[in-house]
Amino acid sequence: MLRVYPEDDGSASIILECNSSSLRYLLSIKKSTRTERQKVKEMIKKGEDPKCPRHVSQALVRADKNFMCQLCGISFGKF
Numbered sequence: 001m002l003r004v005y006p007e008d009d010g011s012a013s014i015i016l017e018c019n020s021s022s023l024r025y026l027l028s029i030k031k032s033t034r035t036e037r038q039k040v041k042e043m044i045k046k047g048e049d050p051k052c053p054r055h056v057s058q059a060l061v062r063a064d065k066n067f068m069c070q071l072c073g074i075s076f077g078k079f
């Protein structure tokens with residue numbers, strides 16, 4: 001994986017490079033769903049460190065007022 005580009009609308013793009021052929025892929029990731037944002041909200045409410053609903057055990061990082069996942073570049077709402 002080369003880079004994650006978070007987009008303004010909450011979605012993200014990921015650039016992947018193949019190890020054997022150095023082909024590059026651009027992967028678009030859809031922004032968070034209402035259900036996913038709800039899950040994150042509940043983790044915060046319980047006083048837990050919020051984790052990415054798409055990556056088990058990947059903790060979300062705070063970027064401005066958003067919580068986002070560094071692996072998929074998706075933000076899960078403002079808290």
Ligand SMILES: [Zn+2]
Binds near residue numbers: 053055058069071
């Ligand atoms: Zn993630």
